[in-house]
Amino acid sequence: MKLGFIGTGNMASAIMGGIIGKKMISAEEIIGADLFAPGREKVKEQFGIQVTEKNQEVVEKAEVIILSVKPQFYEDVINQIKDCVKKEQIIITIAPGKTLAWLAEKFGKEVKIVRTMPNTPALVGEGMTAMCPNEHMEKEETEYVKRLLESFGRVEVVPERLMDVVVSVSGSSPAYVFMMIEAMADAAVSGGMPRAQAYQFAAQAVYGSAKMVLETAKHPGELKDMVCSPAGTTIEAVRTLEEMGFRSSIIEAMKVCEEVSRNL
Incomplete structure (x- = not known):
């Protein structure tokens, strides 16, 4: 599988819709995990992706994983999946306030991470997303993530010091x-x-x-x-x-x- 989601709420749905709609990744190559059964069944019916209730299953199957849960759940989710994450996988986060340093500390090992901040107009393909890769991301990997994010709007790579400004302005x-x-x-x-x-x-x-x-x-x-x-x-x-x-x-x-x- 090319892409996995942990959390299948509104923002995850917007991202899925953009990526599938632009034919960047087919629905058959996407998997989503959600503890809330109606939530995961909704995206399964809407997009035709595979779903599971197990976060670890997403990490075991996907090349790129998007953590699309609320910020207060990040630590618990990372604790569940960190031992399964492989060196070549890419983790994309969409949580305000969760810095690259904080994320690296919670994973406790070298992990390719891209911190992003999208907004709700992504739901209609007009999102504005800021992205900030960590030092383990290769240039080609960063460009690939940028293309994924551009499937639902505009994207700018910004220094991490501006991410809190991004929260306020977009x-x-x-x-x-x-x-x-x-x-x-x-x-x-x-x-x-x-x-x-x-x-x-x-x-x-x-x-x-x-x-x-x-x-x-x-x-x-x-x-x-x-x-x-x-x-x-x-x-x-x-x-x-x-x-x-x-x-x-x-x-x-x-x-x-x-x-x-x-x-x-």
Whole structure:
């Protein structure tokens, strides 16, 4: 087997869907383990992968293993599998706060590890993932992992010191954006627009704006200025947002998020 998952929740499903959809690895070459029977049966039915309740079975069969359990379960899972992990296998982690040094200590031997931080837009193929390989990864192996991760969105290799920043700017940030979309829709409903339509307008505006930043390579401030006509509606809305602390509240929220991630 080429790929194994320990944990088959939403993020694991997003990764599976991207990899299988892009035909990088066939479903027959993927195995997933989950103690929660309905969870593993769901991915078996959805993707046609092999499933098991035994984490050790995944390690025994797969070349690359993705630890897709919650951070608080990492130590227990590593204790279960560390004696089975072979030198040539690659371990991919997706847990905030679990550093390469911490992971190496828990495995207690030389292991090829790639620390990553994806986000939930991976569920629709628009994820943003940061990855950081340890010193045991070969260049070709790192490129292979990057291609796997690119199956569900964009990927950047970053130094490990930035991983907590990544948590705040992309890992957790969909929640901030969803809150903004919800608030925009609430305001539109207040103005008389039906709610379902309000969500469409708000979400498409955010999606299109983000696409402009990525595809035009223009500074966000320049793009903002393009919308702000003199004495117009937009500049008054921007003035009010500044008065209410819009940007500073986002910055402060992200700094708190970064600090929490650092101390996990």
